[in-house]
Amino acid sequence: MKFKKVVQTISYLPYFISWVVAASLAISILSPTTGIVNVAINSIFGTEPTYFMVKKEYFRTILIGTGIWKGIGMSSVYYLAAITSIDPTLYEAATIDGAGKWRQTWNITIPGLTSIIIVLLLLQIGSLLSIGFEQVYLLYNPMVYEVADVISTYTYRLGLEQAQFSATTAIGITQSIVNFGLLFAANKTAKKIAGWSMW
Amino acid sequence: MIKSKGRITFEIINNTLMILLCLSIVMPFMHIVAVSLSTEKALVEMSVSFWPKGFDSRAYKSILQDKIFLKSFINTVFVAGTITILGLIVNVLAAYGFSKKFFGKKIFNYYFILTMYFSGGLIPSYLLMTRYLKLKDSYLSLILPALVSVYYIIIIRSQIETIPASLLEAAKIDGATETQALFKIVMPTIVPTLAAIGMFIALGSWNSWFNVMIYIDDNMKWTLQYYLRKIVLEKSITSGMSEAAQKMMELGTVDVRPENYQNAAIILVALPIVCVYPFVQKYFVKGILVGSVKE
Numbered sequence: 001m002k003f004k005k006v007v008q009t010i011s012y013l014p015y016f017i018s019w020v021v022a023a024s025l026a027i028s029i030l031s032p033t034t035g036i037v038n039v040a041i042n043s044i045f046g047t048e049p050t051y052f053m054v055k056k057e058y059f060r061t062i063l064i065g066t067g068i069w070k071g072i073g074m075s076s077v078y079y080l081a082a083i084t085s086i087d088p089t090l091y092e093a094a095t096i097d098g099a100g101k102w103r104q105t106w107n108i109t110i111p112g113l114t115s116i117i118i119v120l121l122l123l124q125i126g127s128l129l130s131i132g133f134e135q136v137y138l139l140y141n142p143m144v145y146e147v148a149d150v151i152s153t154y155t156y157r158l159g160l161e162q163a164q165f166s167a168t169t170a171i172g173i174t175q176s177i178v179n180f181g182l183l184f185a186a187n188k189t190a191k192k193i194a195g196w197s198m199w
Numbered sequence: 200m201i202k203s204k205g206r207i208t209f210e211i212i213n214n215t216l217m218i219l220l221c222l223s224i225v226m227p228f229m230h231i232v233a234v235s236l237s238t239e240k241a242l243v244e245m246s247v248s249f250w251p252k253g254f255d256s257r258a259y260k261s262i263l264q265d266k267i268f269l270k271s272f273i274n275t276v277f278v279a280g281t282i283t284i285l286g287l288i289v290n291v292l293a294a295y296g297f298s299k300k301f302f303g304k305k306i307f308n309y310y311f312i313l314t315m316y317f318s319g320g321l322i323p324s325y326l327l328m329t330r331y332l333k334l335k336d337s338y339l340s341l342i343l344p345a346l347v348s349v350y351y352i353i354i355i356r357s358q359i360e361t362i363p364a365s366l367l368e369a370a371k372i373d374g375a376t377e378t379q380a381l382f383k384i385v386m387p388t389i390v391p392t393l394a395a396i397g398m399f400i401a402l403g404s405w406n407s408w409f410n411v412m413i414y415i416d417d418n419m420k421w422t423l424q425y426y427l428r429k430i431v432l433e434k435s436i437t438s439g440m441s442e443a444a445q446k447m448m449e450l451g452t453v454d455v456r457p458e459n460y461q462n463a464a465i466i467l468v469a470l471p472i473v474c475v476y477p478f479v480q481k482y483f484v485k486g487i488l489v490g491s492v493k494e
Binding site: 003006007008009010011012013014016017018019020021023024025027028029031033034036038039040042049069072074077078101126133134137138155156159160165168169171172173175176179180183 | 205214217220221223224225226227228230231234242243245246247248249315316317318319320321322323325326402405406407408409413424425427428431432456458461462464465468469472473476477480483484487
């Protein structure tokens, strides 16, 4: 039990530090001069240090990796809550009927999780197009603009650095409309599949 | 209890994965601490991994003596505190209003909820703050936009709606005014929700930096996260060096590398959250479940 509590405390931590701290951690670890990744590669393979942050082929991995690192602890809270809310008598009945652990997972746990997955999906889908500004903005640099730019960072540069106000506002409104459309569609689908919807 | 073989296998794999997860979180921090405390020679040789080589705490000393860092810390406490307290007040009042029936309630309902999905975007907000409200470079530009959150209003409202109407009617019969009903009946019931929401507001405002970036010019009005961004992430266009390297030159401590300074800044900025968090963590977890899964 103690171990479980320690794991929980540690794994929730990245959710609470800001993206500035998380991005600085990533940049410092991948630094070509002092970063641990390069130190390890250097001592094991003896090759020259690579400057990970400016290489296009690594950037998306870094982005996704840091995103998962930061969110995994807290996301598990939602799913844990959903799993514990599944009626234990279902599991007992399944055991009596002779179901193994894998079959129980497939037939009881996952359907029980469907509603929470749909709730979270609906909540997230409304921001599909506008997502990720802070994370991308803090991690990227001019060398990786081609692979790194998402709509929000690109419009930020257009608007506040090149002062193309009308273009950026138009993009912003289009984002809102598309997000809303996606949300609407997802809502209708969810109603059909799970009988649950946002309104 | 005799464990089956499958159970033992599961526990071994599970525990290993959990340990790996924790290591992936703890080790970056250890590395940052190590680099921030190592001597320059060790850093150049690329021999520092998880434990400092040599001991050189000058980076920490110079940051802790940096007026801008200390002012940033105070600013962040001030802004986050103000947003939390004022935000709770504003959201509770709005939620209480929305729990009553009034003329035009449906329209206001749609109006508020609409803002959850649609917003003008960055440029209109910027123009509003700087041109029309003339709040550029003021703390209000950080505080005002963060006060109203329709999401929290909805959560608080649904909590208020769980109070039986007969209770409020009885209070009215006894001669209580609306304000008294709010404070004496509604508030005590929703205090756990408010505590959870308050923590989320505090966390969000503590970690915000982008609003400082676009609205604030005066470096005495920075907040902590923006300070960190300036030091570590922003490369100065004129000289191609980061702020940290420039600061090194200014302070005259040329043999302390910018990496020491940057990593020390990371640790010092992350420290408040890391220290406070273990104690409030379980309230956060409970709080998240208030708004989401309803049994």
